[in-house]
Amino acid sequence: MPVPARKLSRSKGRRRRSHDHMNPVQVGTCEKCRASTMAHHACPTCGFYKGRQVVDHSRKVARLLKKTGHAHPHDEQTKKA
Numbered sequence: 001m002p003v004p005a006r007k008l009s010r011s012k013g014r015r016r017r018s019h020d021h022m023n024p025v026q027v028g029t030c031e032k033c034r035a036s037t038m039a040h041h042a043c044p045t046c047g048f049y050k051g052r053q054v055v056d057h058s059r060k061v062a063r064l065l066k067k068t069g070h071a072h073p074h075d076e077q078t079k080k081a
């Protein structure tokens with residue numbers, strides 16, 4: 001069984017571990033649907049980023065809802081706006 005060449009000092013080990021911590025993830029809210037979003041990422045729920053649609057979820061959702069026989073959730077929102 002291999003053995004370490006020399007004992008690592010308390011200081012040396014602690015110095016190495018000083019970079020082991022992780023920063024908490026920054027969570028923001030979508031301006032459109034108020035869902036939690038990652039900073040600098042498009043909203044995973046509605047596909048909005050910086051006030052405009054960047055990912056078209058509507059077609060995918062519409063197809064899925066048509067298949068299952070449910071109403072589209074964005075239909076009510078678009079009528080109001």
Ligand SMILES: [Zn+2]
Pocket residue numbers: 030031032033034035043044045046047048
């Ligand atoms: Zn959103």
